Amino acid sequence: MKFPYNEKVLEHFRHPRNVGKIENPDGKAVEGSPACGDMVAVYINVDKDSKKISDVKFESYGCASNIATGSIITELAKGKTLDEAKKINWKQASDELGGLPPIKAHCSVLAVEGLRSAIQNYEERHGLVKEQKPTTVEIVQSRLKKVMNPLSGLDLVRTKLVKDVEVKDGTVRIVVDLPEGHQFAPAIKSEIQEKIETLWDVRKVVIEFTD
Template identity: 75%
Template sequence: MKFPYTEKVLEHFKNPRNVGKLENPDGKGLEGSPACGDMVAVYLQVNPDTQVIEDIKFESYGCASNIATASIITELAKGKTIEEAKKISWQEATEELGGLPPVKAHCSVLAVEGLRAAIRDYEEKHGLVSEQEPTTVDVIRSRLKHVMNPMAGL
């Protein structure tokens, strides 16, 4: 197997961790990338006392690195508090996977955004934030801007 991916990416792609849905999630996010059309959904179960993410699941409609980055994000987030999980960056996820091809950096951004959307949903539902910025295509584009030009590729 000789894809432009690291062994770790391939491993997470082949055997993704925490795939699926949570029945009654405390937080739920669905993000899509206008760069490629991929989507990722993240479901959270949060301990209301400790704010620790006790369970996390994801679903992906996307490329191999979308699946792998979503998988690694769930591993990174599980057991962390909401505040800690918010700080997980796409660079951290990418590093954890041993790197991604430059053209695939946005997949990692998408996975992180999926997690953050789920956290925002949790915070909103639990009255932890006052207003939520709707995730429009423009918002996603601006988030992706530092990674790539979403329409033209790299």
């Protein structure tokens, strides 16, 4: 048999390490969507004192390089401090795997981004963000780009479901162009809530739907 993947990639693909979910994790993130073809969820637990990643797990809806990269970065991240783990990049993950096909770069980058976002999520939730920039409409928009529109599999911003964003005195108001009774409205609402409420200076998230 001949594969575009080397033995080590195949080994991680067949027997991925650290797979699954952590219940009530200290930090978590979802990157990608079925529309990009790949989706990764990363969960971390962090030791409060040493700031080391004590446990990390991932889930993958993706191709072989996505699964293998998820597996390798969880191995690399375990036991590292948050600052060390943040520095893990795609090149490192790819090298550790003995190389990935270039066309598959975007599938594997996703897992790396997932880890970084999970760390960011932890830092935000625990008041550890060092550069505390005030939240702006642009920052909210860029976060909404990571919320999926289940109707198309693409993000809310790209599919023009975000009608309006307002940031004022710690309150973020978002208007979603869907009727409140729509079957996907509750899922979208809770996903927006999760992505925005962790911003350090946000006290309240108001999500409104159109009729």
